[in-house]
Amino acid sequence: MHLVIHHIRFCVKDSVEFSLLLRDKLGFSLYGNRKSNNANCTSGIVLRHNNITFVIDERNHSANGPSDHLCSGNLSQNVDTVCDICFACTNIPSFFVEHPQLTKELVVAPVTENHLTDGIVSYAVIKSPIGNLQHTLIDLSKFKGAFLPGFETYDHQSMNNYFESIDHIAYALNTGRSQNVLKWYRELLGFTRLFINQDDDEEDGFVVKVGSKGMRLKAAHASVVDHCNTTQDLLYSTPKFVVCESLNASAQSDQIGLFLSKHLSEGVQHIAFKTNDIIKSVSHLQSHGLNCISPPNSYYLNKSKSAEIQALKFDKNLLQSHNVLVESHLRSCASKSDEWFILQCFTRPVFPEDTLFFEVIQRYQTNSGFGAGNITALWKAVQHDMFKKKC
Numbered sequence: 001m002h003l004v005i006h007h008i009r010f011c012v013k014d015s016v017e018f019s020l021l022l023r024d025k026l027g028f029s030l031y032g033n034r035k036s037n038n039a040n041c042t043s044g045i046v047l048r049h050n051n052i053t054f055v056i057d058e059r060n061h062s063a064n065g066p067s068d069h070l071c072s073g074n075l076s077q078n079v080d081t082v083c084d085i086c087f088a089c090t091n092i093p094s095f096f097v098e099h100p101q102l103t104k105e106l107v108v109a110p111v112t113e114n115h116l117t118d119g120i121v122s123y124a125v126i127k128s129p130i131g132n133l134q135h136t137l138i139d140l141s142k143f144k145g146a147f148l149p150g151f152e153t154y155d156h157q158s159m160n161n162y163f164e165s166i167d168h169i170a171y172a173l174n175t176g177r178s179q180n181v182l183k184w185y186r187e188l189l190g191f192t193r194l195f196i197n198q199d200d201d202e203e204d205g206f207v208v209k210v211g212s213k214g215m216r217l218k219a220a221h222a223s224v225v226d227h228c229n230t231t232q233d234l235l236y237s238t239p240k241f242v243v244c245e246s247l248n249a250s251a252q253s254d255q256i257g258l259f260l261s262k263h264l265s266e267g268v269q270h271i272a273f274k275t276n277d278i279i280k281s282v283s284h285l286q287s288h289g290l291n292c293i294s295p296p297n298s299y300y301l302n303k304s305k306s307a308e309i310q311a312l313k314f315d316k317n318l319l320q321s322h323n324v325l326v327e328s329h330l331r332s333c334a335s336k337s338d339e340w341f342i343l344q345c346f347t348r349p350v351f352p353e354d355t356l357f358f359e360v361i362q363r364y365q366t367n368s369g370f371g372a373g374n375i376t377a378l379w380k381a382v383q384h385d386m387f388k389k390k391c
């Protein structure tokens, strides 16, 4: 099954406030709203930024949204959170036939076909293996309407261009759970393992260890189809997940443990936006008051990092003032084809519970992996940032 992320749905206490943050600080535009008979309804705000679409719903314990489950529901959340990652795909009925393991308990809404004036929409909703998160599968190949049935859309000329698409989504998991979560995505949605970098071991994943603390990371991506033109196209729109677990099951003293205790379950820890000009993107965040995490002081002072930055012909001061991390592989001679670099910057958490954060990533000649050095630097920076209040 070929999957593309259609939208990500959030469930928050105050949808207007979170939408304002996304609009003012991250440059999202208002694209639509869920139609409602209630004039005061603030749920179902649709925001767009290039190829990224978010739907913002409000937490609600008494009513769980319209009963048809079409990109709604799962609102009974105790904290602000990502509650649904919706995949556009085709052939949903055969997906269910091929996966008899999808028992009733795992299906939130069975395959439903809606015949509308704008065409036909088929969808189903399944529970993901992760905490409070569900996946909507939606087939819009026979739908000619704007966004989705049940939503009204607006013209949005003021489209910003700070981010192009979603590069990857990271999940925070309980210790020991990565293998089962990846197995679920492999067996049900046909994901394949993606190696984080050359130090990633098939079984053990990529381990970051600083002192007695650390985390284990593994990654996977959805299968790619062969009707795209280039490998670039293939990975561009393909969902990619990174799963992260603490090395220490009882730790609340690390960022994964702290996420789990504040989020009250496993869930989406960060969403990475791809850009082709990280300085422009981060300048926008900074000038609109969305702070990014500063790497440790020693990061830019390190001699080999300075040499790496110089070899890439980047301005070290500019990178430092924008809190941008750098990782590269440059060949000094012969073929330039295996040169690559990754530039990354991470925002502070955006929810009141200090859970979800965003990442901005710029890639050159690498579509998938993550630099070992950048991950370790981020781990140190986040540890410092999250726990300095407690010191």
Ligand SMILES: O=C(O)C(=O)Cc1ccc(O)cc1
Pocket: 168, 170, 217, 242, 244, 255, 272, 344, 359, 370, 374, 375, 378, 379, 382
């Ligand atoms: O580098 C990335 O973008 C990753 O996704 C890896 C990662 C995952 C979780 C962390 O807390 C820090 C880094």
